[in-house]
Amino acid sequence: MKEILITYYGFTDADLTIMIDTDKNYLQPTGKNIKAKISEMVAAAQDGDVLFLHFSGHGTQIPSADGDEKDGKDEAICPTDMNVICDDDLRVLLKPLEAKPGVKFTFIADCCHSGTLLDHDTVQISGPKSGGPPPPAIDMGALAGFLGALGQPDGRDFKNRALPFNDLCGMLSQLLGGAPVDARSVRDSMGTIFGADSSAKIQQFMSMYQALTAGTKGGAAGGAGGILQMLCACLAPPADQNGPSGAPANAQSGPGANYAAPPAAAAGTLAEPNLKINYTPGAKPPANEQLGADVGILITGCQSHETSADACPSGNPDKAHGALSNAIQTVIKQQQVQAPGQPITYRNLVIAVREMLGKTGFAQNPCLECSDKNADTPFIVR
Template identity: 30%
Template sequence: MDKGKKRLAVLVGCNYPNTQYELHGCINDVVTMRDVLLERFGFDPSHVQLLIDTPGSSVLPTGANIKAALDKMVNQAEAGDVLFFHYSGHGTRIPSLKPGHPLRQDEAIVPCDFNLITDVDFRQLVNRLPKGASLTILSDSCHSGGLIDKEKEQIGPSTDKNTIVSYSAKSIPLESILDHLTSLTSINTSDIGTHLLESFGADASLKFRIPQHESDLFEPLKADEGILLSGCQANETSADMNAAEIGGKAYGAFSNAVQMVLNQNSGELSNRQVVMMARKVLEAQGFVQHPCLYCSDGNADATFLWQANAEVESY
């Protein structure tokens, strides 16, 4: 790999402290991942931005701050650069706004201020990538399958349901999000977009800010360089393990599984291998969730994060 190429990362951990939606392992997940990026994948510390919601954090993981960090990362990207976004926190599902899909649900992550970032926002980021750069998203959140709108499914649903562990689900139901936003806006409507636009304006998701007839702006650009490793299927929840319950450090089950896979395998691993091995780790631990992979055919078997000794395809 050309040593002059950049490796850029945005790592977001939302524990939602002192709220009814509090989680315990999300900040640990991304702090541990930062160490993995520096030690195994050769990231420069100055190119890894951490957004966490600990009291006194210099940059809180609000919707606006997360999108600003991702925009900055994509704006800096050049051909051959490796971009990585790791999110650990709550996810949710929202009614589809696409014509002809009245019963379909779309995916979103839930920043600490509830300013949802949706599958359309991630599609727009991928479409903005310069040719030859890649963006890998690892989302340890509920309903994270399909988080890049229209990305090709490589490893998808499983019907196994054999959970034997107790955990907190990293999901906030849409109804709870509406209740929270209603307390801020005092608007009596069940339309999530109205609440988000009222509360966040231009910082709200593109899904709610663009006319529906312009939705073709976010069509995939043929075989693109977006790579999504999701913690679970779109209809599943992801697990957050509380340290008090497991007698150790709290963690997100999928983040921990990926880190175990990387620790136990020193050689190069493809995106497909990372996801399948993480599935086996979670199954052995008794979790019900099934990680999925969404990307182009070529990227399914490309090396995860293009390790330093991996060759970069010539464009």
């Protein structure tokens, strides 16, 4: 994506902040760092500026507070340290842009459950690509052909993004210096690790989990563990944490209502924005607190209930990528060959991406979430 921004949209290296979890020379994409950088970018934006956020990673959904999976859920992106960022977090971070109508913000969310991440009322493009039933599961031969068209050798190592509950416990145990973690202690472990840096929604979820597991005996806790497994589906291994035990020095156990005021940021991290979110998971905020219709243009990897494909065609995990990101880059490059210098609109870009993914067997259905006015404006540029 960096190549596209610099080659076709006038960005420079100095304009870009890149977070990569596989290279310690870069700022790590932790929940705290991502939220802080978005907050910083929004605060510094001036009339005429173009803001761009590209997230390629894992996504999940947080169930409603009563544990009924059929009720409301919050979509969330999953940073490398498992400190998830929910749709309500994004809404609060982007809310100041309502006072800056001359700023254009584009968000590409190449992750599972990315539909409705900004909770806009207007969705321009959604649903199955063909207008009929969802396409079948991805065919590896078609995937290999698509990757070949993108200059990739083959489609091996195509994987889903589920993280078994036992693996999650193992990761948390490592972060706690080897202390055992199981279904009974996992909620306190997450509070200990992330403390005041955790998403308000995760803190609310831990309260829900505690209520679900209260009074259970024997294997009864397994059902509640299944909900936590759903929460943590599609998570990547966590980044290293500060301190000899793996837990931040300022960590506090247990859930909280809001983000607390953070301590001074450690080297290699950004200051945590002080967000206040008091809504029940899955609940919509009042209309006057929802994000304005013209604030933000979201292109998603899939609908809110779907997963997005990820592949590692070269066999090198460092070169794994998302299908949406590659399709967007391919469409833009083709557009520039066919009509040099002519911009492509958001609507036409998403239509072309959906067509490309459909022809190559990808089941996911990318969406365009924005106002009517923004849908037919040029991609990224004003």
